[in-house]
Amino acid sequence: MRPENHTARSGAHYLVVVGDCVVLQDLSDTVAEFDTGATVIAVNRASDALLAIAKVPEIVVAFIEAAPDDFACTRLCAAIHARRGRMIFLGDEAEEACASVRTPILHRPFSSEIVFRRLGLVLRG
Numbered sequence: 001m002r003p004e005n006h007t008a009r010s011g012a013h014y015l016v017v018v019g020d021c022v023v024l025q026d027l028s029d030t031v032a033e034f035d036t037g038a039t040v041i042a043v044n045r046a047s048d049a050l051l052a053i054a055k056v057p058e059i060v061v062a063f064i065e066a067a068p069d070d071f072a073c074t075r076l077c078a079a080i081h082a083r084r085g086r087m088i089f090l091g092d093e094a095e096e097a098c099a100s101v102r103t104p105i106l107h108r109p110f111s112s113e114i115v116f117r118r119l120g121l122v123l124r125g
Contacts, residue, residue, distance in 0.1 A: 012037065013040075013060060014039070014041065014059065014061050014063075015053060015059050015061075015080070016031065016041070016062075017043055017044070018042075018090070019065055019091075024042050027063055028040045031063070035060070046075075046076040049076050049079075057083065058083050059083040061123070062085045062086070062088070063087075064076075064087055064094075065094070066089060066094065067096070067097045068087075068089050068094065068105075069097060071089070089104065089105050089106070090108070094106075
């Protein structure tokens with residue numbers, strides 16, 4: 001169930017980059033439920049994400065399965081920043097790095113409610 005105080009952003013784009021197909025679909029569906037007016041771009045690899053967002057002018061939030069410090073030096077990170085995107089990291093490497101970084105991490109196990117809360121916090125920035 002979508003947060004009552006959230007407003008749908010028509011034309012907004014979210015990005016989800018996760019290797020596991022089940023997690024990718026579940027997280028994408030949850031983001032689409034959070035922001036019903038948005039487009040969710042869901043891909044398994046960073047190289048696919050670069051192609052998918054090439055003509056997208058702005059990314060609201062990107063969910064990235066990677067360690068934040070390692071990801072910071074990538075072309076995809078630069079592309080997300082160029083589109084004013086905020087990032088939420090997830091997965092083993094992100095969870096292991098969480099003590100040393102001040103970046104939003106989506107810890108497992110997560111539910112739709114947890115994803116909604118994390119999105120709300122990131123969007124309020």
